[in-house]
Amino acid sequence: MPAFKTLDDLTDLSGKRVLLRVDLNVPVKDGKVTDTTRIERVAPTILELSGKGARVILLAHFGRPDGKAVPSMSLGPIAGVVESVLDHRVDFAADCIGEAAREAVAAMDNGDVLLLENTRFHADEEKNDRGFAEALAKNGDIYVNDAFSAAHRAHASTEGLAHLLPAYAGRTMQAELIALEKGLGKPTRPVVAIVGGAKVSSKIDLLKNLVKKVDALVIGGGMANTFLAARGIDVGKSLCEHDLAVTVNGIEAEATAAGCALVLPVDGVVAREFKANADSETVDVTAIPADAMMLDIGPKSVASVNAWISKAHTLVWNGPLGAFEIPPFDAATVSAARHAARCTSEGLLVSVAGGGDTVSALNHAGVAESFTYVSTAGGAFLEWMEGKPLPGVDVLEA
Structure with a gap:
């Protein structure tokens, strides 16, 4: 540091x-x-x-x-x-x-x-x-x-x-810089990153930086649909950036070359309408109905995410796994957040999280206080995760 x-x-x-x-x-x-x-x-x-x-x-x-x-x-x-x-x-x-x-x-x-x-x-x-x-x-x-x-x-x-x-x-500032150093600067391995949220397009630099630095990268939220679609899976009416298939395939190739496991959902919770307590069902990601959208990852996927968290010594988290603002599509985010909090409380994990929606999601799960560090910095936290220089930090270097 x-x-x-x-x-x-x-x-x-x-x-x-x-x-x-x-x-x-x-x-x-x-x-x-x-x-x-x-x-x-x-x-x-x-x-x-x-x-x-x-x-x-x-x-x-x-x-x-x-x-x-x-x-x-x-x-x-x-x-x-x-x-x-x-x-x-x-x-x-x-x-x-x-x-x-x-x-x-x-x-x-x-x-x-x-x-x-x-x-x-x-x-x-x-x-x-x-x-x-x-x-x-x-x-x-x-x-x-x-x-x-x-x-x-x-x-x-x-x-x-x-x-x-x-x-x-x-x-x-001091606490933030120490936490970030533990997260990606000189972390204890294995390092797992969870990246969720709506769009891949807003996090391309982030994903490209992380695949070179972490042992496993979990993709959730609407971003997962774009990765699945790039693999040729029909995601129905799910939020998806179909025009980013080439970009996403490139990120997958970079992950493979760097020895980073890319963890995508294998099942999902789908609904026909985006509203609280909408009728929903859990299906394999290869069986998403044409008139439905995936709004959360499913229980098998959550088990996989939690297994990766259990293996990790360091966790970096940015973005929810599903549409956590509306039940029941908050289940995956809450489950993974609580599992990470338990591992942190038991001294098994250093957990660093940040970004606007992430803070809201961890507060929603009731575990923000149990993470090693939760950053309230939105843009600065993201740019740090992207590996970009931060002028206000660099100028403080003695």
């Missing part, structure tokens, strides 16, 4: 202005935050810095305002939620640079926490403009990045600042 400095390398923080990049891009409905997970993840770093007497200045983005000040994307209302999660006062400044930011920072005492307005209200943030990064840096002595979920973007607040101030990884 590349060497990077952490909070352990920071000694005297009293009175130091710490620019802390966090991810506060939380879901909001009707003006209310519906999930505080990302705030809870960064709370330990904020409180540790504050507890050591630092003046903690939070940098974050919210939504896609495209470089304009959009009132509905202000971080102002989020400040109160952060305050509630931390149980610590959080002040707010109406801009992240300029006079508003400078005055708010100047008014801080040791241990205070200040949230600056949405960095993306400035177009130069996403351009990683050096002048904008310098304007941010004026308010800090130290830079700490605790936003792994934004680390795949080379923006001023995620990459540019690290060139201008002494740079460190926060506790969440």
